[in-house]
Amino acid sequence: MEKNMILCGVGGQGILSISYVICNAALANGWNFKQAEVHGMAQRGGAVQSHLRIADKPIASDLIPEGRADLILSVEPLEVFRYIGFLKPDGIIITSTVPYVSIDNYPDAEFMQANLQRLPHKILIDAKEIAQSIGSPKVQNIVILGAAAHSLGFVPENFDTALEELFGRKGEDILRMNKQAVRKGYELGLAGGTPG
Amino acid sequence: MQQLLLLGNEAVGMGALHAGLSAVFGYPGTPSTEVFEFVEKLAPKYGVRAVWSANEKVAFEEALGMSHAGKRSMVTMKHVGLNVAADPFMNSAMTGVNGGLVVAVADDPGMHSSQNEQDSRYYADFARLPCFEPSSQQEAYDMMRSIFEVSETMDVPVMLRLVTRLSHSRANITPNTDILDQNPLNPSNDWKKWVLLPPNARIRNRLLIEKQRDLVNLSERSPYNSLDLKEGAKLGIISTGIATNYVMENVADLEQPVNLLKISQYPIPEHLIKEIVRASDELLVVEEGYPFVESKMLGIFGIPGKTVRGKLSGDIPATGEMNCDFVRKALGLAPFSKLNFDPGVLPGRPPMLCKGCPHADAFKALKKAAESIPGTKMFSDIGCYTLGVLPPYLCGETCVDMGASVSMAYGSASAGVYPVVAIIGDSTFIHSGMTPLIGAAKHDADITVMIMDNSFVAMTGAQETMTTGQPLIDLIERLGVDRSHIVPFNPLPRHHNENVNLIRRELEHHGTSVLIPQRVCVKAAKR
Numbered sequence A: 001m002e003k004n005m006i007l008c009g010v011g012g013q014g015i016l017s018i019s020y021v022i023c024n025a026a027l028a029n030g031w032n033f034k035q036a037e038v039h040g041m042a043q044r045g046g047a048v049q050s051h052l053r054i055a056d057k058p059i060a061s062d063l064i065p066e067g068r069a070d071l072i073l074s075v076e077p078l079e080v081f082r083y084i085g086f087l088k089p090d091g092i093i094i095t096s097t098v099p100y101v102s103i104d105n106y107p108d109a110e111f112m113q114a115n116l117q118r119l120p121h122k123i124l125i126d127a128k129e130i131a132q133s134i135g136s137p138k139v140q141n142i143v144i145l146g147a148a149a150h151s152l153g154f155v156p157e158n159f160d161t162a163l164e165e166l167f168g169r170k171g172e173d174i175l176r177m178n179k180q181a182v183r184k185g186y187e188l189g190l191a192g193g194t195p196g
Numbered sequence B: 001m002q003q004l005l006l007l008g009n010e011a012v013g014m015g016a017l018h019a020g021l022s023a024v025f026g027y028p029g030t031p032s033t034e035v036f037e038f039v040e041k042l043a044p045k046y047g048v049r050a051v052w053s054a055n056e057k058v059a060f061e062e063a064l065g066m067s068h069a070g071k072r073s074m075v076t077m078k079h080v081g082l083n084v085a086a087d088p089f090m091n092s093a094m095t096g097v098n099g100g101l102v103v104a105v106a107d108d109p110g111m112h113s114s115q116n117e118q119d120s121r122y123y124a125d126f127a128r129l130p131c132f133e134p135s136s137q138q139e140a141y142d143m144m145r146s147i148f149e150v151s152e153t154m155d156v157p158v159m160l161r162l163v164t165r166l167s168h169s170r171a172n173i174t175p176n177t178d179i180l181d182q183n184p185l186n187p188s189n190d191w192k193k194w195v196l197l198p199p200n201a202r203i204r205n206r207l208l209i210e211k212q213r214d215l216v217n218l219s220e221r222s223p224y225n226s227l228d229l230k231e232g233a234k235l236g237i238i239s240t241g242i243a244t245n246y247v248m249e250n251v252a253d254l255e256q257p258v259n260l261l262k263i264s265q266y267p268i269p270e271h272l273i274k275e276i277v278r279a280s281d282e283l284l285v286v287e288e289g290y291p292f293v294e295s296k297m298l299g300i301f302g303i304p305g306k307t308v309r310g311k312l313s314g315d316i317p318a319t320g321e322m323n324c325d326f327v328r329k330a331l332g333l334a335p336f337s338k339l340n341f342d343p344g345v346l347p348g349r350p351p352m353l354c355k356g357c358p359h360a361d362a363f364k365a366l367k368k369a370a371e372s373i374p375g376t377k378m379f380s381d382i383g384c385y386t387l388g389v390l391p392p393y394l395c396g397e398t399c400v401d402m403g404a405s406v407s408m409a410y411g412s413a414s415a416g417v418y419p420v421v422a423i424i425g426d427s428t429f430i431h432s433g434m435t436p437l438i439g440a441a442k443h444d445a446d447i448t449v450m451i452m453d454n455s456f457v458a459m460t461g462a463q464e465t466m467t468t469g470q471p472l473i474d475l476i477e478r479l480g481v482d483r484s485h486i487v488p489f490n491p492l493p494r495h496h497n498e499n500v501n502l503i504r505r506e507l508e509h510h511g512t513s514v515l516i517p518q519r520v521c522v523k524a525a526k527r
């Protein structure tokens, strides 16, 4: 077993939380992992990515070679396209379709739609809508995490311990919404994305 | 023992704590910061001291004082921090240590968050000190014990060279089952080694030179250096630190056997290099950073009869961060096939000031005030506020090294430029902006210094600034600035007009003024 994935989004969107949860789940399964993340300058609202590798054998490089990623997991649709060169020919893209428009020259809806639709293997999720239905716009990243679970060989329960560590001290409600977000995302992942 | 999930930097901190560390000193700087912060978090549990210092030079000397007392200590900084601490670093090689001393320096190849990508191994070489360069989080953890041992047995500070990609990558590691006790308090009485008056210094230098043979021998036998010669191999690959991983990622795809030499402990193991050179017709040198080993191997004359490839030959890019793909290409392997998809031209997404950032409002007022006096030159410095040089603020035309805003402004004003503004953060000011301000104020230099007091070292993750608010104002006054030209103000949009007026007044004043926008970093306030 070896899974390589690129996690991406914009600084502050919570991709470090996603990777933390996946790493913990991998550790609990007795797997190895390496996860290279971004700190510093780029975290100030810039484009951020993380290379995450999990395997049942030793992993050499912290960085994924081009063409070796099984998965791109993104909390923002534009960011997906920066890392497309890392994807295997049959790699999957799981992304939120909710744009984070922090720049003046953000591409128009047509450009984004056309590109997203052209992607061969994709799971598109309106994470904002799902998060709102759960009751907190903050859990969008966790919805996306849930959507990736199946592709990585996990079920929602694998993520519970790490979610408790991350959100337990923020109160019962917040923890519950995050667990729910994983489960909702998981269902959507299995179903191939948000309908429509 | 249970596996731990740690960043490379955290593995260093854990390794140090488990190796009998008594104190960590440092000044924040990406990518080094988490080494200190990890120790800081566990300091009460391990009975260890962890307090940030005013700058890297101070931190280094505090660590050296701790070592003088017989305790094991560590000092952390980013690569450019070692420039600031270079004086004690070079001289501590002469004095040697009492308790073990680790200098943990994190380089930033690719300049993710830095002004340059200098390679700290040259500093270790320059000071004639040993250097360890871990290839993985586990190795970083394991090395800490060896480093303290080498430091104490060889009587030298030891450098731990980290790089961004290891510092900020997480992995599972297996810790030791035993934890070493701290050294007892045992201050050195050997004053001759610590007083670097010329007669003593000459003796110390000779001793340092005599130690070099032993240090090389340690490298030859180091468990962190390994030579693997294969029957029939024509190609030999020499790799250092984490560059080894990029080699290992690719070697399985090679059809021919290869000789491998991994180096993670310096000085360079000369014998091991000679062995792999002897056993190979062609060599590839893969390093994260400058071509340090490659240049040393080749010297001026090269190695007759052998082809050596690497950064100097152009087979691997001379700048930027190393990765699997560069190594793959240098090995002549075909790239992996990838998804064929062209998304068209994508707009960049550069970092920017947070919404509601106090710096933004200060810059708006400064820009407006400066518009009324043509020819204003603004010298900026290093921190979140450096982003003010970009549109829409356009405040600042330089960013060189910490503190340079004030000294460059003074230099520029001395040349006759007017008006001249220095823009500097509160932490950067304490780090190295105070010293140039003393001279400028003494001569009443015609400059306006704007000290961005947001109470935090925001850029590096919101550590508390050492001096802020009223104590900062008092400090500036004692440095010699006329109290009537020390002007604090609240950078809020609703005070914009009055702020523009008071800034303009100080720009027009022909003498040293200090403006202090005071408002807490919104990001730090939210935590």
Ligand SMILES: Cc1ncc(C[n+]2csc(CCOP(=O)(O)OP(=O)(O)O)c2C)c(N)n1
Residues within 6 Å of the ligand: B027, B028, B029, B030, B078, B080, B081, B084, B382, B383, B384, B385, B402, B424, B425, B426, B427, B428, B429, B452, B454, B456, B457, B458, B459, B460, B465, B521
């Ligand atoms: C010699 C040196 N040490 C450390 C750093 C890392 N560094 C960059 S900005 C900064 C401090 C920023 O704090 P402050 O001046 O208060 O500005 P703020 O980010 O809060 O706006 C530090 C420590 C560096 N670039 N150079």
Ligand code: SF4
Residues within 6 Å of the ligand: A044, B352, B353, B354, B356, B357, B358, B359, B384, B454, B458, B459, B521, B522, B523, B524
């Ligand atoms: S972290 Fe603080 S100082 Fe930095 S941009 Fe954000 S609000 Fe401004």
